[in-house]
Each structure stands twice: as structure tokens, then as C-alpha cells.
Amino acid sequence: MSPSGETVIEVEGLRMRYGANDVLRGVTFRAHQGEVLAMLGPNGAGKTTTIEILEGFRMRSAGHVSVLGQDPAHGDENWRSRIGIVLQSWRDHGKWRVRELLAHLGTYYAGHSTERVTRPWDAAELIALVGLGEHADKQIRMLSGGQRRRLDVAIGMVGRPELLFLDEPTAGFDPEARHEFHDLILGLAAAGDTTIMLTTHDLAEADKLADRIVILNHGRIVADGTAAELAEQIVGEDEVRWTLDGQRYVRSVKDSTGFVRGLFEEHGTAVSGLAVRPSSLEDTYLALVHRAESGEGGPPPEDEDEAEDGGTGENGDGAGDQAKESVR
């Protein structure tokens, strides 16, 4: 959990261009060992494109990327064995049984054990960990949606990865399933020194799961820090309410402590009904995204709106793909 560990992901000036569309325009961030890093951003910000470049599934247009010390564009099998990817399953391996598939996929990692890590993760143990114990001998197509997603996580973890990627892991979940899933991820994060990187467009999710959040908007990182740092660093406008002489007041201020001190110095006991609401992460996030959209954070966005929003709804980042289709 200590963000002071060695650098696991290093991204500098990452650019991705599909035809005339710049999907990523100089993305820079790092992830450290043992950290849970959330990449937060609205739909179409380029999150999926970024994570797929890190996973070695896509080639980038420009920039420096290093994942576990290697360029993912040229990652070898040993590199692949150190990485876990939680894919959103659909119909694949429907005839396989849960235990059978995990045990089978484990065999791919057996040759990649090191002194520190014994691979793969024992299938029975892993099944218990993700709470699929009573479904171990079920055919995968018989699992419910939530159970399948637990299996997806188990598949991502079966090689005891040093780094785990999750792309929009809770898209389409109901609140209860989302809650369960969060507990599962938090459990994994607490259990070992696996670094976890996830993307989400849900601020509450990022806040709940992540040690650190990077906010991606229009292909740029617009903020980077812990939830508390973000709230402080960017807007930092707390809301102060008070009553003076029967009159109610509301004011947004940067230094709420200083402001309140001043208030008391001036009016003393005449002040009543004081309430200070610290700026929430949500305010920060909305302010950031809004700022970027109104053009302060980067070049005018009018041309990419069409490209980035013309996507697939739920997963949002279909934009890059569409553009890619037209290039091919």
C-alpha cells in the first residue's frame, strides 16, 4: 500500500492519433508498487485507449511507456506472465467449468515462477478468495452476471500478477453487485503487493478504491493525487454558511479556517449557525472537467466532441475504435 515503492508504470508524453483525431495528447503519469491507481474520466476521455496501450494490446503513436520495466509494445511472454488483465467476459469458455478453466489457465504461468512469486495461484484457493466456492464445478455459462465477473477477476489473478489492470470493471452493475465487487478488489489490494490500475467514470468508485487518482479528460491528465490532495490542490473552495443578525449568509472561500477566524474577530458572538462544508471530490472533479471543456485546460474541444462521444454508450471509449475502423 505504500506509494513510495518502485515505479511499476511509467507513462510520459503518450500520444494516440487515429487518422486526424488525437485521442491522447500527451498523457503523463506513474504508478508505484502496491498502489491502487484509478484513472478517472468522463466517457470518451481516452481511458480504454490508455489502458489497452499499457496492456500491450494497442500500438501508440508517440511517447514513452514502460510497464514493469518493459515497453508493452514489445512485451515478451515472461512480461505477459507478470501482468493480469480483468477482461469483461461475455460468452467465452461457456462450456468450461469454473475450476477446470482456472486450473487450465494456471498451467500457462507454471514456467514463470520466481524466487519471490510462486505461479500459478492454486485454483481452489483462488475460487474461495473470489467467493465462487459453491460454483466451482458449474459450467461457466450457468453463472449469473455477478458470478461471471468474479470469475473474470479470478482469471486476471491466476498468474499472481505483479500488476493487475481493470477497465471499467463495474460498468453495468447494480448497486449491490458494485458494492460486492469493490469489497473484492479492496480485499485483493490488501492481501498482497499487487499493483492495481483501474479505469472508471465513476468518481465515488475511484474515491473508494484508489490510493491515488489521475483524472483524464480530452486525452490529457488534468489532475494527479490522492482524493484529499485533489480536493485541496485544484479548487479548494469550501462552502461556509453562517447567520448574522437573523440574516443567513453563504460564501465559497479557499481558506475556510482563516475566513471563519476573521468572521469571529469581526462579529464575535453575533455569529451563529456556522457550518463549513469542505470542497468535495465531486466538486473538484466537476470543476476540472468543466474547466477542460470550456477550453482552459487545453485546445478547443469542438472537433473531438464528435469523435469521442460518437461511441458505444456504456463503455464510452468506443471513439478510438471507430476512428481506427475508418483508418483501416
Added chain:
Amino acid sequence: MKARTGTTAITSGVSRGWIELRQAFSGSELVNQVLWPLLTLVAIFFYRNREFRHTGFKLGALVLPSVLGMFIALGMILVIQYLTVEREDGTLLRARSTPHGIRAYFIGKLFMTSGCVVAYLAILLVPGAFMVKGLKLDSFGHWATLVWVLLLGLVATQSIGAAVGALVASPRAAGAITLPVMAVISISGIFYPITALPDWIQTTAQIFPVYWLGLGMRSALLPGDMAAVELHHSWRHLETFGVLGAWALVGLLLAPLVLRRMARRESGARVAAYREKALQRVG
């Protein structure tokens, strides 16, 4: 370590093939698998005693080995179907996210398809041998012929199938591939000797592996004097080896190239897009 990981693709691939082969022949799947060979047997049963052009040779004896050849060729269609379906449902992307996964996937698929083909042959040949008179099954040389034609045929048809499967866009498009394959089968002397067909059709048929697989199987399972009803009154082993070998070579050179290209393009976003498309079609 290098050597060990090098064999992972093979051992994991083969065990993958075994598991899927078992799945293909258990439960409700069994019916699908056994249906076509059994229907074919029934058809052969009804005209097994009909004579071919006053030659004294029974059609049953000519058709049963030819049909074995055809079922070897059908391995190609199986591979195309598996590849297109499993690319769409995300199986291939999972393979891509696993070390050695893509190679193991293909090894498993070829192993499984070959296993299916061999099972079809057994389903046809074992009862067929009792049903049809005039097969020659007691010579080592004939079985050796069966084995090399079978092996060469599996490699040729499945490598070509893998290459085609990688180029075909979707399972729907894969369905359309079945038509030309059926057309080739119908002119390849499987259900009726090719000598009964016009010259130009005979020439066309000899470009494709199906005719040669049928011929190879006939040469393996029929007595030598039955070569009299073939083109050039010969089993033409050298030509069989040449044509099947050429297809195998083309397939083995082409398949890795196009498969690598196909695998490289798979990503989560693509599979999400496939899903979107498929769900729209269903809904």
C-alpha cells in the same frame, strides 16, 4: 527456463484441446457431433449394393472411403467456424492476455478439430466396414496409406481453414464459406465416381484437396484392382502427395502470418464492439 516455457504452449495447448474435445462429445453436444456421420452411414446403407456402370464394383465400397476423405476436408469448416466465433466471444482475447496463450490456443484448436475428424472417421468406418462389402482392411500397407493421407489431409485442410478463418470477418460470413466448399465436394467424386463427370469439371476438382483425400482414402481401403475405375486407372499416390502437400505448405506459410495479424488486432474495445453488434442483432 526458456526451454520450459517453450513447451508450455504445446503442453497447455494439447490439454486445452483434450478438454474441448471431451466437451464436444459429452451431453447434448454429442447429438450434433454424431448426427452427420450417422446420416451419411444411413445413406450409404441404402445404395450400398448398387453397381457402378457394370464394372462389378459396388457403389457402397466406392463411397464409404470417399466420404472419409470428405470428412477430413470438413475439418477446414470446423476451424473457420471456431475461429470466427471465438474471436467474437472474446476467447481469443483471453488467449492474448495469457502468456503463450495464442500459440496454445491454436495448438488446442487444431488438436481438437483433428480429434473430432478422427472420431467422425471411426463412427463411419467401424459400422461401415460391416455394412459394405469389398473393403480391404487386413494389410499393413493399406493402413499406412490411410495414416499418411489422413495426417497430410488434416494439416492441409486445417491450416488453410485457419488462414481463411482469420480473414473472414464474422461467424455470419463464415457460414457463407460453407457454400463454395460444398460445391467443391459435390464435384470431387465423393458420392459418385468423378469419371462420370465432364472433363472440365474433373480438371477443376483436381485443384482442390477434397478429390485427393477421397482418392487417397479409396486407395487405402479398397483392393488394388479397383484403381481401374479411377482417372488414369491409377491411385496416383505421388500426385496425391504432391497436391495435398502443396496445400499444406501454402497453409503452413500463410496461416501464421494472417493469424498473427488477426490476434494483434484483438482488444477489449473490439470485443465490446462485437458484443454490441451481436446483441443488436439478437435484440
